[in-house]
Amino acid sequence: MGDAEWASAAKAYVDWLVTENKAVVVGCGWNEDGSIFGAFGSDGDDAAWKEVYKDAYQVELEQEDGTKKKVKIQEWDGLKDICNNKRPAAGFWLGGEKWVISGLRQEKCGDHDAVVCVANKKPGKSACVYVLKTMFIVAIADEKKGQAGRTLADSCYQTAQPMIEGKFGE
Numbered sequence: 001m002g003d004a005e006w007a008s009a010a011k012a013y014v015d016w017l018v019t020e021n022k023a024v025v026v027g028c029g030w031n032e033d034g035s036i037f038g039a040f041g042s043d044g045d046d047a048a049w050k051e052v053y054k055d056a057y058q059v060e061l062e063q064e065d066g067t068k069k070k071v072k073i074q075e076w077d078g079l080k081d082i083c084n085n086k087r088p089a090a091g092f093w094l095g096g097e098k099w100v101i102s103g104l105r106q107e108k109c110g111d112h113d114a115v116v117c118v119a120n121k122k123p124g125k126s127a128c129v130y131v132l133k134t135m136f137i138v139a140i141a142d143e144k145k146g147q148a149g150r151t152l153a154d155s156c157y158q159t160a161q162p163m164i165e166g167k168f169g170e
Helices: 003-019 045-052 075-083 149-165
Strands: 025-030 036-041 057-062 068-073 092-094 097-109 112-121 125-131 135-142
Touching: 003 025, 003 036, 003 135, 003 149, 025 045, 036 045, 045 135, 075 092, 075 112, 075 125, 075 135, 097 149, 112 149, 125 149, 135 149
Parallel strands: none
Antiparallel strands: 025 036, 025 135, 057 068, 092 097, 097 112, 112 125, 125 135
16 A cells, blocks of 8 residues: 555544544654654645654754754654654654654553654644554644644554554554
C-alpha cells in the first residue's frame, strides 16, 4: 500500500478525534523514519498538514552558554526520536513551531508498550504523539476550540487500542 492508501485507511480510525472535537488536527506516520503519511483536521486536510509538517529548515537556537547557533530542523527526526522513547536533541517541532515536551513515558495499550509524548505550546495548545508498533498518531488540541489538552493522551489511547487489536500498519 502507498502512503495515500495508508492515509485513507488510517483516517477511518483517527477521524473521530476531529469529529468529536477531541483534537483540531490528527496525523499518522511511520516509526521507522518519523515521516507523516496523513493529516486530517477540522479546518481541512491542507491546513492540518501545515500544523504537523514542514520541510527541513534552519532556526537559531540559544545554547547553554547563551550564544545562538543555527540548527537544521528536520521534524521527522524528532518524531523518530520520540518513537524510540528519546527526547529530540534539537527539541520537538511540528509545522515549524517548537513544542515543549512535558512528558515522555511508556504505557500498556493492549499487548504493546506504547510510547506517549505529551507537549505544550502557548497559548493553550497541546500535542500528543502516541506510538504504536510500526506507526504513530500525532494529535493537537486547542483550548480556544473547546478541546482539553489534559485528556488528549487518553483520546489517543482510545484511538490506538482498536488499531493495535486490528494489527493496523503491521
